[in-house]
Amino acid sequence: MNKYRFTSPLYWKISAALLFTLALVGLGYLFISSYTSQRYFQEVNQQLYKDVAKYMVEEASPIVDGKVDTAATHDIMHSMMVINRSVEVYILDTKGNIIDYVVPFTSVKREAVALAPVEDFIKNDGAQYIIGDDPKAPGTRKAFSAAPIYDKETLAGYAYIILASEEQSAVLSNLFGSYMLKTGTFMFFIAMIVALIIGLLAIGFITRHLNKVIETARRFKEGDYAIRVPDDTQGGLDVLRDAFNEMADTIEANIEQLKSIDRLRQELIANVSHDLRTPLSLTQGYLETLQMKEGQLQPEERQKYLQIAYESSEKLAHLIAQLFEYSKLEAKQVQPEKEPFLLAELLQDVTTRYHILAEEKDIQMQLHVQDEVPLVFADLGLVERAIQNLLDNALKFTPSGGEINIHLTNQATGVEVRIADTGPGIPVNEQSQIFERYRQVAPGNSKAKGAGLGLAIVKKIMEIHNATIGVQSRPEQGTAFWFCLPAYTG
Template structure:
């Protein structure tokens, strides 16, 4: 809850990835700058002290050799005073102490200020003497109870006997001002400015870099939002970074899939709407006719002649047959379109099937004075398909051929075997289909316009069913037609695989 409150009070920009990255980066730069200043100051100071100690390592030795400040255990006050005086004149930053063998302070050169220690530790002193001033050692500062300073030291000996030590604090009190000099140094100031400049350049480069890096992220967010707001065309542009690219590609693919599904749903929806509209239209006519005739028969009752009654009832029968066929076809097609029909594929003899179907149509053909011919070789290989569905294909093609072929016409069913297929061709010598209608004959509710036999026209579902049946088998069908000459449909059925070996 608190987080929410906090989020609301921080402006959006400061919550952005760019700002967070930049802030982290700038903080790093500041840490770096502080560390740099501290390290530079510390090393400069240490260097200064080390140089001071090395340069002045032999000062104490010279003093000891020149002055002889203790003779037989007695401090030579007079000599010391002259020495201290001279030193004060030559270098006021140097403090000279005379120590006894235990490190106790016997005398010192700066009378102005009181000393805080009565003795100094001999340990750093011994170390200094051992290394002859070649190493960097800090010793006790007598004027500061906790302080340490660089020094020079030498033994005071008399006839080979150790009498004490000369202990010289280098830099002394003047050292602090030397440190100040260091900080105020021109070179250091120059270095500081160069450092500042470098940091500013780094900060600018960093910020520009981050702005650049987060650019593709911002573009991605923009695109996703656009898509969310309904622009289905919005796609993320290809970016140079691998991660952003992967994200972009994944989103684009997802968007494609979504758009594809939406289109599929829309098409299905349109089809369904068409279907409902067409079905209600197609059902209305035969239903109205049935209704009308039945009503008349009931109303007129006994006044109807036997002949009239027979005629009316025949029309009713005809209409109900039409209705039955229509409903069956619609049911069949909707099952095929909803992909509920899976073909029960099995090997069968196509020749036998054709003979059977032709037999069933023979009577009808004779009535219409149309002949049906079959042409196929004796030994046809077995084909694999759903035999019941293929029978429906022949029925629909023959229905059409009979319906659209005038008297004395010929319908020819020809089967031809190639290496792995049996080609089926159903041709008639009928009215033919005009070229402008040819591309649409397989669409449902496509009914020919040129025929005079309006009453015999079906619902326009037959060829749509044929095409769908072959489609679920993975087979395509083609049609050739010439007006007043005839029409032929042809497709291939696959030969059973075991026969191919």
């Protein structure tokens, strides 16, 4: 599974996404840090030199009698610029028009600057960071110092000093660049690599667990239906694991059920062909003889052959019916339709029907019903079928002159039906297997021969009712079968 981890496209996809994110973060970091450090520099610059314009105006009177005193101002402007080449000095009139300036290198490209930042700056006395128009680069704004110029007590204009000149900006950006390159970038790459390693480890951890799910799903698809995602799958994938495992359980159960139905169908076909062959060939054989020896047979012989053919076909019908009933129950195609009813009434009905058969065999059949037996909650048709099968056996195996006693009693576990006969009994070692299909005691006894499915059907019926069933028998003394259905509580 570990091998799979690094060949997993998922791992590489997530890793690529991580790399991309880290690169984006890196660019963002570079951008933000360059922006903030530039702004920091400008702010510091403004704080340091905020009074420069005021000093200049105090030293020289740039405007006298409404006119710019060019000689005096240029003088002082130059001396300022000799000391600090990063400044650019402008004289503005009261509307913000540039009326004089001393600027190194390039030319001035604006004729006026916005006055609002200038007035704000003067009002706050430079306490707040304010940027104003750069006359040399329209569209950019820089830190400045400003002071009002008075000519005989009236406002004549402003001294406006840009604090970071072009030259200084160029030097700064070089310095900044190399600084960033040397330390910032280095630190940043270290951080990137650490983040990458941690990220790849985390992705490895998650994909390792995710791959367990993927691998399990793949093997499940290939037919290993018993496989499940291991319990130690973590990384927040436990919900996925549980969902997959539950789904796998359901699919496996469905497949098992389909298989069992299929198995049953095959068994049924095998059994049907085997079990039906004997009575079918008997019927065919006798009918054939009757056809071929038409006219040569004595009436008694004819009668006998017809009787055998008829009995064989009846047996065939019984076999088919039993087989289909059992198969349906086994394949869980029968859903019990439960209802509350009185077992006493049902037993009364069924025994009335069996009385004639019992009388024919000279068997005494009696029903004993206890008082106040509660209702049961069961499928009436299926329970009737179970009672019939038990009575069929009792009648079939009890010899003439025998007795069949049916008891209905109220027990702690439910309502009990007990059918006891005085037949040959079932050997003790056979009793535990008697409910299995095709299990017959002394199967060679042709008179008693049935499908061997009657008791298996009764057991299935009791199983789908969650009811218990049992047998008590003593050879030569008789047999008692009982079942106990849960009482109706609703």
